[in-house]
Amino acid sequence: MSERTLAIATASLVIGIAVLGLKFFAWSITGSIALYSDALESIVNVVTAIAALVAVRLAQRPADASLPYGYHKAEYFSAVLVGVMIIVAAILILREAYFGFMSPELPQAPIEGLAVSFAATVINVGWAQYLRRYGHRVRSPALVADAKHLMTDVVSTIGVIFGLVLVYATGIAALDSALAALVALNILWSGWGVIRDSVGGLMDVAVPPDTQKTIRDVISQSADGAIEAHDIRTRQAGKLTFIDFHLVVPGAMTVDHAHTICDAIEAKLRDAVKDVQITIHVEPENKAKHAGIVVV
Incomplete structure (x- = not known):
């Protein structure tokens, strides 16, 4: 291409x-x-x-x-x-x-x-x-x-x-x-x-509203085992879309399990959004803001 x-x-x-x-x-x-x-x-x-x-x-x-x-x-x-x-x-x-x-x-x-x-x-x-x-x-x-x-x-x-x-x-x-x-x-x-x-x-403008909705829906539906996702940010740089957010998981969850959840989210996001770069910051449940995406 x-x-x-x-x-x-x-x-x-x-x-x-x-x-x-x-x-x-x-x-x-x-x-x-x-x-x-x-x-x-x-x-x-x-x-x-x-x-x-x-x-x-x-x-x-x-x-x-x-x-x-x-x-x-x-x-x-x-x-x-x-x-x-x-x-x-x-x-x-x-x-x-x-x-x-x-x-x-x-x-x-x-x-x-x-x-x-x-x-x-x-x-x-x-x-x-x-x-x-x-x-x-x-x-x-x-x-x-x-x-x-x-x-x-x-x-x-x-x-x-x-x-x-x-x-x-x-x-x-x-x-x-x-x-x-x-x-x-x-x-x-x-x-x-x-x-x-x-x-x-x-100026790092955010992606269009319909793409933002797609991103939020994908995170909500593919983060099985997590508690919530918050502080979701997006920006467009040429053909690349950058996505970063915080993912809250149970405090007793192992690093390996949390990493598996992140891999699943990234795979679904790459299917839904072309040319995407994803950064996920994993946090324990005491960092939950109860104002982001609740995992369904």
Whole structure:
């Protein structure tokens, strides 16, 4: 799976470069500021793909003495970088839109330019959908962030295409710059969303509520012989889920018996939650808080 993930990240870079070439060609034959803004966003796609490729390679490195919990959070740093680059692209586009408002000109070669732009969009739609599904399946923040930005690019390009049809139909050159400004605002919103989601991962955000419920149910149903479990904590780091909690057992229970219970819980949790790291702290019954999970 790791080799396939790396291959997909590499393919994303190749596709990003190809789409970038198409969009700059569309801009070069039309002179449209809106298409230029769309091409600028594709530069961010290429940077995003490079960041994702580096992050995926780094995240696959095994844990070592300096990073005993592994390199999985590298993908979150990549996603934050993507968000920042998206915002930079939006600022560049707003700059071009301003100059366009100052000196409006009608784009040239409308049919050819729109056809090339549409072809680039079709490629992005297909790849973004595949990337999103695969990224969620392997829980790769870098690939998911890449897919989100590609879909933002798709929405922007579709808006630009329809808008340019309106520009050609009405002959109002200033609409070209207005379209570029709208693209920039859409990109800004996308960049903020990517940064917000990635910062959550860097801050050790807990797993979703439905996963938390699954974890609690598994502990309750597989800890036969224990008394309760409390102080359950979870966090997400890339594709890995970390779970730690305290397990209260009878004071007279042997270490070997307590260890067997822990093994049973860990086995069930690994079946229920993918890519999980589990830490269980065993405590005697006088440490019970009567506020955690009662073993059933």
